[in-house]
Amino acid sequence: MLVQNNLHFDELDGGHTGQEHQIRVLVNMDKKRCRVTTVGPDIEQMYNTYYDEFKLWELDKEDPHSFITGMRDRCIWNEQRWEHFHHPLHYLTCDPGDIWMINANWVSHQIVFGAKLQVFDADVHKEQMLNPEMVLANRIKNL
Numbered sequence: 001m002l003v004q005n006n007l008h009f010d011e012l013d014g015g016h017t018g019q020e021h022q023i024r025v026l027v028n029m030d031k032k033r034c035r036v037t038t039v040g041p042d043i044e045q046m047y048n049t050y051y052d053e054f055k056l057w058e059l060d061k062e063d064p065h066s067f068i069t070g071m072r073d074r075c076i077w078n079e080q081r082w083e084h085f086h087h088p089l090h091y092l093t094c095d096p097g098d099i100w101m102i103n104a105n106w107v108s109h110q111i112v113f114g115a116k117l118q119v120f121d122a123d124v125h126k127e128q129m130l131n132p133e134m135v136l137a138n139r140i141k142n143l
């Protein structure tokens, strides 16, 4: 049973390049208990807020993998221990059977309580997007 984890951005899975969005679809499979999660600031909000304080210009915006990891390590999993109760958070309570979606690479999130979850991933490729310029790699480059 997973009860809790730290605020984080999901890192890109192995073969992904940032020329797609990984959309996560989650289902609370617990038949009795709610699942409680939080969502916090997204990459853009943290980048603009902490650019100077954490020298975010040092991160390689050409490499989405290391950029997302660097943003997490500097802005959340840092020496100040900001993975709990620092950033403004929205708390979401999902009933048994609820389904929700998140762009987990872009939006910080945290499990507060949860026991049984099914996760589905879908890639939305750049050419499938209404506005291809908004693909993850470009969003990072344009920060």
Ligand SMILES: [Fe+2]
Residues within 6 Å of the ligand: 008, 009, 010, 104, 109
């Ligand atoms: Fe996650």
